[in-house]
Amino acid sequence: QVQLVESGGGLVQAGDSLRLSCAASGRTVSSYAMGWFRQAPGKEREFVAAISWNGGSTYYIDSVKGRFTVSRDNAKNTVYLQMNILKPEDTGVYYCAARATGVIFINVLKYDYWGQGTQVTVFS
Secondary structure (H helix, E strand, O other): OOEEEEEOOEEEEOOOOEEEEEEEEOOOOOOOEEEEEEEOOOOOOEEEEEEOOOOOOEEEOHHHOOOEEEEEEOOOOEEEEEEOOOOHHHOEEEEEEEEOOOOOOOOHHHOOEEOOOEEEEEEO
């Protein structure tokens, strides 16, 4: 089993930055693809970004390209999401997810393990 714990969320003003972390425990996730998803109130959970097992491939939704960067440190069993130039529409609970195969997927159903989420609120 893999346990994922997100941290780094908060209340920020539009234009500010946040760095989310996702610490994995239970087993190493160095061979896993890792994804970030978010869920706004009243909306479905949506894909935000993902990174392949070795960091060689990344993928983002169009609305965050150029503002968000996903990275990983396999030695620390941790994945990060650097979020810059935040907008009110980025508000939501951000979840980290792990997929046992190292290939990126954007489908929420393809991920095997999930964290509890961290709240990000951006006000204008």
